[in-house]
Amino acid sequence: MTKKFFITTAIDYVNGRPHVGHAFEKILADALARWKKIEGKEVFLLTGTDENAQKNAQVAKEKGVPIQKFVDQNSKIFIELCKILDVNFDRFIRTTEAEHKKLCQDIFKKVYDKGEIYKGKYEGYYCTGCEAFITEKDLVEGKCPEHNKEPEWISEDSYFFDLSKYKRELIDFIEKGYIVPETRRNEILSRLKNEELKDLCVSRSNLDWGIDNPIDPKFKIYVWFDALLNYVSGANGNWPADVHIVGKGINWFHSVIWPAILISAGYKLPKTLLVHGYLNLGGKKIGKSLGNTIDPIDLAKKYGADPVRYSLLKCSVFEDSDYSEDILIERNNNELANKLGNLVSRIASLIEKYGLEKTENSLLKKLKLKSIEKHMQNFEVDKALNEIFAFVDICNEYVQNKKPWETHDKKVLYEIADSIRIIAILLWPFIPSTSEKIGKQFGFKKFLLSEIEKPLSPSNIKKGELLFKKIEL
RNA sequence: AGCGGGGUAGAGCAGCCUGGAGUGCUCGCAAGGCUCAUAACCUUGAGGUCGUGUGGUUCAAAUCCCACCCCCGCUACCA
Numbered sequence: 001m002t003k004k005f006f007i008t009t010a011i012d013y014v015n016g017r018p019h020v021g022h023a024f025e026k027i028l029a030d031a032l033a034r035w036k037k038i039e040g041k042e043v044f045l046l047t048g049t050d051e052n053a054q055k056n057a058q059v060a061k062e063k064g065v066p067i068q069k070f071v072d073q074n075s076k077i078f079i080e081l082c083k084i085l086d087v088n089f090d091r092f093i094r095t096t097e098a099e100h101k102k103l104c105q106d107i108f109k110k111v112y113d114k115g116e117i118y119k120g121k122y123e124g125y126y127c128t129g130c131e132a133f134i135t136e137k138d139l140v141e142g143k144c145p146e147h148n149k150e151p152e153w154i155s156e157d158s159y160f161f162d163l164s165k166y167k168r169e170l171i172d173f174i175e176k177g178y179i180v181p182e183t184r185r186n187e188i189l190s191r192l193k194n195e196e197l198k199d200l201c202v203s204r205s206n207l208d209w210g211i212d213n214p215i216d217p218k219f220k221i222y223v224w225f226d227a228l229l230n231y232v233s234g235a236n237g238n239w240p241a242d243v244h245i246v247g248k249g250i251n252w253f254h255s256v257i258w259p260a261i262l263i264s265a266g267y268k269l270p271k272t273l274l275v276h277g278y279l280n281l282g283g284k285k286i287g288k289s290l291g292n293t294i295d296p297i298d299l300a301k302k303y304g305a306d307p308v309r310y311s312l313l314k315c316s317v318f319e320d321s322d323y324s325e326d327i328l329i330e331r332n333n334n335e336l337a338n339k340l341g342n343l344v345s346r347i348a349s350l351i352e353k354y355g356l357e358k359t360e361n362s363l364l365k366k367l368k369l370k371s372i373e374k375h376m377q378n379f380e381v382d383k384a385l386n387e388i389f390a391f392v393d394i395c396n397e398y399v400q401n402k403k404p405w406e407t408h409d410k411k412v413l414y415e416i417a418d419s420i421r422i423i424a425i426l427l428w429p430f431i432p433s434t435s436e437k438i439g440k441q442f443g444f445k446k447f448l449l450s451e452i453e454k455p456l457s458p459s460n461i462k463k464g465e466l467l468f469k470k471i472e473l
Numbered sequence: 474a475g476c477g478g479g480g481u482a483g484a485g486c487a488g489c490c491u492g493g494a495g496u497g498c499u500c501g502c503a504a505g506g507c508u509c510a511u512a513a514c515c516u517u518g519a520g521g522u523c524g525u526g527u528g529g530u531u532c533a534a535a536u537c538c539c540a541c542c543c544c545c546g547c548u549a550c551c552a
Contacts, residue, residue: 186476334500345513347510400515
């Protein structure tokens, strides 16, 4: 079996409902996966949920639900999110799966046997209010700011991973270009070069939830050691990953800790880490406490998958960007309905009346395909979409100038119809169900870049239903 | 504090690396055109001291250098 192009998303905590940030990452991953597909490649897309975290156990306890039942329920919501947004994953991994747990323990043991996990003392300030260690600089006047309590100094046995050993190797690996974009790469490199790299504590005590430490059953495995390994246990033979897609908040874990674990355990390293920015809602950070969350499942139910997908994919991948329901509506109305939907609608209507005559498509040379491909290569999805929609504009101008409603010129209509076919192919990764509708209406089935130059066979085209409805504000 | 990113028309951006008239994009606003189409589409126009410095380099600076102001991010076991 040949290895497929392997894309991952981060796996999500299931202690709450998904927000638009989760949706953004999954849609981005799906769009990149589908783009690879129209390039003719075989793709494997992995996503899933991170279920062994103590936070999940905490929230379950607060709600009075048995932990396993709680994570089962919430994991389903993340699967529902994918389904409703047409995120076509090939594997949905849950870190509570037996296979994953076994792999985790095997790797933990392997690294331990190699001598790169060792027993030591974990020392630090422990706040009994938080039930967690807190760092010295988080203290306010020597007290935990949240509980206004003086923390205890605790020293306890722990297992450590020999992360510091890999400093040089990590720098070399990252300098070869693992992290995208460059600014995130520089952030990590400067920290690696300028700060001390400490060993990583990979065990936790006093927990009743998580994967058992195979060396010492009094401990659980640190949840990040466990979570990162989902990429291997869920790979179905496709490791190493070609692209890991993660948010900027977990860059360190994926840039430093993850490659180090892999080197130590004797695995190949992933090719690219794509670090995306966050979405702000109305200029504010997404947060439950702010009460400004939009439920992406509700959005999809209300407006359909494609307007949600499109409006999110128009956000900048690398920078933080603003998102809101108003932005969704604006992009739906102005770009999807007015430009694309209306073009298809007016042309289908004209063809129904006057018919088609095959000819060379003179518009094709105005399509900046190379530029679109380059943007996709660089993960600049928003810019690729701009370029595709620039071609939609060119089509609308052409209709305007050629006035086929007066001339009844079947050749002009053919050129536009063929251009619409090309647009549908290019947009399939982003708004797949719309593209497929256009395919049905215009009589073509293949969504591949290699089909672009193959002319449309004229068929019986009818006006049909509107692709996008306008949303009233 | 350290490191990084940003400050360009009413809003959001691109342009900066590799200097050449403030060029461009998405929207908003104004006027006109068209009537095939989802009151859609097309054309034109108004609107900018390109954060500040009457700073440096240059024939020429949004672009390179310096200083300052403002915003934002990252700072490891907390996703």
